[in-house]
Amino acid sequence: MNSLGSTRRGFLQIGVLGLGGLTLGGVMRARANEQLRRSSATRPTSVILLWLEGGPSQLETYDLKPNAPAEIRGEFRPIRTTVPGMDICELMPRQARIAKRFSLIRSISHRIVDHPGAAARFLSGYVPANISDPISKYPTIEAVTAKMRAGAHPTMPAHVSNLARLKGGGSAYLGRAVDPFVVDRDPSLPQFRVDALDLDDSLANRLDDRKTLLQSLDSWQRGAEQHPAFTAQDSFQHRAFQLLTGSATRTAFDLNQESPRVRDAYGRHEWGQRTLLARRLVEAGCSFVTVQLTGKQSSAFITWDDHGDVGHIFRNMKQRLPLLDQSVAALIEDLHARGLEREVLVVVAGEFGRTPVVNMGRAAKPVHPGRDHWPHAMSVLVAGGGWQMGQVVGSTDSRGAEPHSRPLEPNDLLASVYHFLGIDSAAVLHDAQGRPIPILPSGSPIPELVGTSPS
Numbered sequence: 001m002n003s004l005g006s007t008r009r010g011f012l013q014i015g016v017l018g019l020g021g022l023t024l025g026g027v028m029r030a031r032a033n034e035q036l037r038r039s040s041a042t043r044p045t046s047v048i049l050l051w052l053e054g055g056p057s058q059l060e061t062y063d064l065k066p067n068a069p070a071e072i073r074g075e076f077r078p079i080r081t082t083v084p085g086m087d088i089c090e091l092m093p094r095q096a097r098i099a100k101r102f103s104l105i106r107s108i109s110h111r112i113v114d115h116p117g118a119a120a121r122f123l124s125g126y127v128p129a130n131i132s133d134p135i136s137k138y139p140t141i142e143a144v145t146a147k148m149r150a151g152a153h154p155t156m157p158a159h160v161s162n163l164a165r166l167k168g169g170g171s172a173y174l175g176r177a178v179d180p181f182v183v184d185r186d187p188s189l190p191q192f193r194v195d196a197l198d199l200d201d202s203l204a205n206r207l208d209d210r211k212t213l214l215q216s217l218d219s220w221q222r223g224a225e226q227h228p229a230f231t232a233q234d235s236f237q238h239r240a241f242q243l244l245t246g247s248a249t250r251t252a253f254d255l256n257q258e259s260p261r262v263r264d265a266y267g268r269h270e271w272g273q274r275t276l277l278a279r280r281l282v283e284a285g286c287s288f289v290t291v292q293l294t295g296k297q298s299s300a301f302i303t304w305d306d307h308g309d310v311g312h313i314f315r316n317m318k319q320r321l322p323l324l325d326q327s328v329a330a331l332i333e334d335l336h337a338r339g340l341e342r343e344v345l346v347v348v349a350g351e352f353g354r355t356p357v358v359n360m361g362r363a364a365k366p367v368h369p370g371r372d373h374w375p376h377a378m379s380v381l382v383a384g385g386g387w388q389m390g391q392v393v394g395s396t397d398s399r400g401a402e403p404h405s406r407p408l409e410p411n412d413l414l415a416s417v418y419h420f421l422g423i424d425s426a427a428v429l430h431d432a433q434g435r436p437i438p439i440l441p442s443g444s445p446i447p448e449l450v451g452t453s454p455s
Contacts, residue, residue, distance in 0.1 A: 044152075044285065044343055045287075045343055045344070045345070045385075045420060045421055045422065046282035046285075046286060046287050046288065046289070046343065046344050046345070047145065047282075047287070047288050047289070047344070047345045047346075047347065047417060047420070047421065048275075048278045048279070048282060048289045048291065048331070048344060048345070048346045048347070049141075049142070049288070049289070049290045049291065049347050049349075050275065050291050050293055050327070050328065050346065050347070050348045050349075051166060051290060051291065051292045051293065051349065051350065052293055052294075052304045052324075052348070052349065052350035053115070053119070053166065053167060053292050053294050053303050053304065053305075053350060053351070054115065054294065054302075054303030054304035054305030054306070054350060054351075055115070055118070055304055055305060055350045055351050055352040055353060055354060055373060055374075055378075056304040056350045056353070056354070056379075057074075057304075057306060057313065057317075057353060057354035057371050058106070058353040058354065058377055058378055058379040058396070058400055059072070059073070059074055059353075059354065059356065059371070059400045060074055060076055060089055060313065060314075060317050060321075060354075061088070061089055061092070061321070061379055062088050062089070062104050062106065062379035062381065063104075063106050063377070063379045063396055063400050064076065064077070064078040064087065064088070064089060065398060065399065065400050066078055067398070068356075068398060068399060068400075071357050071358050072356050072357055072358070072399055072400070074313075074314065074358055075314045076089050076090055076091060076314070076317070077090050078090065079092075079093065079096050080096065081095070081096040081097075081099030082096070082097060082098070082099045082100050082390075083099040083100055083390045083391065083392075085392060086099050086104060086390075086391075086392050088104075089317075089321060091317065091318065091321035091322055091325065092321055092322075092324070092325035093325065094325045094326060094328075094329035094330075095325055095328055095329050095381075097329070098329055098332055098333060099390060100389060100390040101332050101333075101336060101341070101383060101389050101390070102332055102346075102381055102382065102383035102389055102390075103381070103382050103383070103387065103388065103389050103390065103391045103392070103393060103449060104379060104380070104381055104382075104391075104392045104393070105379065105380040105381075105382065105392075105393045105394060105408065105413065105446070105449075106377075106379050106392060106393070106394045106395055106396055106403075107377075107393065107394025107395060107396065107403035107404070107405065107406045107407050107408050108378055108380055108394070108403075108408045108409065108410060108412070108413060109375060109376050109377055109378065109402070109403055109407065109408075109409070110122065110352070110375045110409060110410055111375055111376070112127070112128065112131050112351075112352070112375055113131065113352075113373045113375055114131040114132050114373070115167055115168060115305070115351060115373075116128075116131065116132055116133055116134045116135075116136075116167050116168035117130070117131025117132060117133065117168060118131070118168065118351035118352045118373075118375055119136075119140075119166055119167055119168030119169060119351040120133070120136035120137075120138070120140070120168040120169070121351075121375075121410060122349070122351050122352075122410040123136070123140035123141050123142070123166070123168070123169055123410075123414075124136050124138040124139060124140045124141070124172075125138070125410065125411045125414050125439075125440040125441060125442070125443060126138040126441060128168075133168075134167055134168060135165070135168075135169075135170045135172075136168055136169055136170045136172055137172055138172050138173075138437070139170070139171050139172040139173065139174045139178070139429070140166070140169045140170065140171075140172075141288075141414055141417060141418070142159050142161065142166075142169070142180065142288050142290050143159070143169075143170065143171035143172070143174050143178045143179075144174070144418075144423070144429070144439055145158065145159065145287055145288040145421060145423065146158040146159040146171075146174075146178035146179075146180070146287070146288065147174050147178045147429070148421075148423045148427075149287040149288075149421065149423070150178075152285065152287050153284075153285030153286070153287075155248050155249050155285075156248075156249060156252065156281070156284050156285040156286045157180070157181035157286060158178070158286065158287045158288065159178070159179075159180040159181065159286070159287065159288045159289070159290070160180055160181045160182075160183060160278075160281050160286050160288075160289050160290070161180035161181075161182060161183075161289070161290035161291075161292075162182070162183055162184050162274060162290070162291055162292055163180075163182065163184065163290070163292055164179065164180070164182050165179070166290065166292060168351065172431075173429075173430075173431035173432050173437075174429065180290065181196070183253070183277070186270045186273075187255055187270070187273040187274055187276075187277050188268055188269055188270045188272070188273040188274075192255065192273075194250075194253045197249060197250050197253060248284065249284075251284075252280050252281055252283075252284035252285075252286075253277070253280070253281070255273060255276065255277060255280070257280075258276065258280070262276070262334070263276065265326075265330045265333075265334070266326065266327060266330040266331070266334075267323060267326040267327060267330070269323055270295065271291075271293050271323050271324065271327045272323070272326055272327045272330065274291045274293070274327075275291060275327040275328075275330070275331050276330070276331075276334075278291050278331070279331055279334055279335065279340075279344075282340075282343075282344050283338065283340065283344075287421070293324065293327070304320070304350055306354060306370045306371055307361050307362060307370045307371075307372055308359055308360045308361025308362070308363075308367050308368045308369055308370030308371075309360075309361030309362050309363040309367045309368070309370070310361070310368075310370065311368060311370070312368035312369060312370070313354075313358070313368070313369055313370045313371060314369060315368075324348075328346075328348060328381065328383075331346060331383075332346065332383045332384070335383075335384055340384070341383075341384045341385075341386070342384070342385070342386035343384075343386075344384050344385070345382065345383070345384050345385030345387070345417065345420050346381075346382065346383040346384050346385075347380065347381070347382055347413075347417065348380065348381040348382075349378070349380040349381070349413075350378070351375075352373055352374060352375035352378055353374045353375070353376075353377050353378035353379065353400075354371030354372065354373070354374050355371045355372045355373070355374045356371075356374070356377075356399040356400050356401040357371075358370070358371060359371070359372065374401075376401060376402050376403075377396045377400055377401055377402055377403065380413060382413075382449065385420045386420075387416075387420070387449045387450055388448060388449055388450075388451070391448065393406060393408075393446060393448050393449065394406035394407065394408060406448075408446065409442075409443060410443075411440055411441070411442050411443025412443045412444060412445070412446050413443075413446065414440055414443055415440055415443035415444050415445045415446075416445040416446045416449055416450050418439065418440070419445040419450055420450065423439070424439070425438075425439045425440040425443065426438055426439070426440070427439050
């Protein structure tokens with residue numbers, strides 16, 4: 001017994017070396033709920049969420065109003081795309097050329113005006129009690145997917161993100177076991193690497209060599225067969241070891257495997273290379289990849305939160321939108337080139353839109369032109385997933401202020417994404433007190449996207 005305990009303690013050290021603050025044992029425990037796993041899809045489907053934290057302006061991106069007064073329409077003009085009637089901002093010509101490969105939803109709205117609460121509303125489907133709480137009280141779609149798609153791939157984490165948690169997001173009562181594998185380093189840097197996947201050599205040194213490590217594992221496994229209480233833990237830790245040391249896992253995170261031509265297509269900047277990494281991860285079997293596209297790229301902007309007292313919305317957009325355009329267009333084209341347009345769904349969204357009228361910010365003294373929070377209208381881009389592409393779903397009024405046709409809620413988009421993943425959005429999860437809570441309280445798949453008869 002002492003020998004087993006000693007070996008077990010040594011091997012459990014692997015499990016606390018962490019993936020972005022999450023223990024490896026926790027990752028694997030999330031994959032042990034067979035009942036939930038059986039209720040989710042077995043086909044290899046994945047989602048890439050490109051999250052524009054801060055709330056991008058619909059009037060500067062995908063829903064311009066060129067005939068509105070100057071204080072509404074802003075500085076930019078729309079350009080035609082390859083889809084009649086789908087005009088987008090002139091700063092996104094790459095997307096304009098491939099518009100038949102994505103769809104726009106222009107009529108999603110909700111009523112939460114603060115960033116954390118709006119994100120919680122958009123990503124969980126539940127209205128938060130405190131709209132300023134940075135952590136959602138209900139699990140957001142990334143965490144639910146990690147729970148329901150647990151074990152979908154033996155050597156890839158179910159959810160990878162460049163943040164431990166989106167503002168207003170979180171796993172809530174599902175616990176840390178479904179938190180993401182975090183890759184927060186800039187993948188556009190020459191020295192980029194994922195530290196957690198370099199642990200095999202250090203572990204080998206600590207245990208003398210790889211052979212010793214494997215012998216310890218094998219010895220513990222044999223002992224666990226005689227100690228049923230440890231059998232489940234054996235499974236968790238063995239799969240954690242596979243994740244850390246598997247060559248397929250390391251290869252998925254290695255951007256050097258890509259040709260210079262492909263890397264150039266995405267752009268040699270952080271947003272482009274993060275998006276490329278997302279494509280590699282879903283191709284390798286990851287179920288959900290979250291990429292928050294914020295931060296300084298070429299000037300002093302952080303998020304898409306374009307209040308006039310924060311920054312100049314038009315100057316910032318001139319820097320941001322070409323980067324977004326390149327990243328999104330390259331991803332969509334790459335997925336098609338690889339035959340993944342049915343297996344991978346791309347969603348580009350933020351937590352809300354911006355006010356119709358350009359203002360000079362919240363400061364007492366006017367600073368820059370900007371737009372404030374506006375959850376009453378927003379635009380969302382979707383691509384892939386085997387959905388119906390090359391269309392615009394819904395519309396807003398002449399000011400871009402409210403839905404005019406086909407009003408939708410975030411829950412309808414969430415239900416559509418869950419439908420694609422093979423997850424029943426009416427399925428019940430249980431909180432820490434054992435109370436049953438449906439994944440979504442309401443919402444239906446959008447038939448214009450998923451088909452007329454979603455099952």
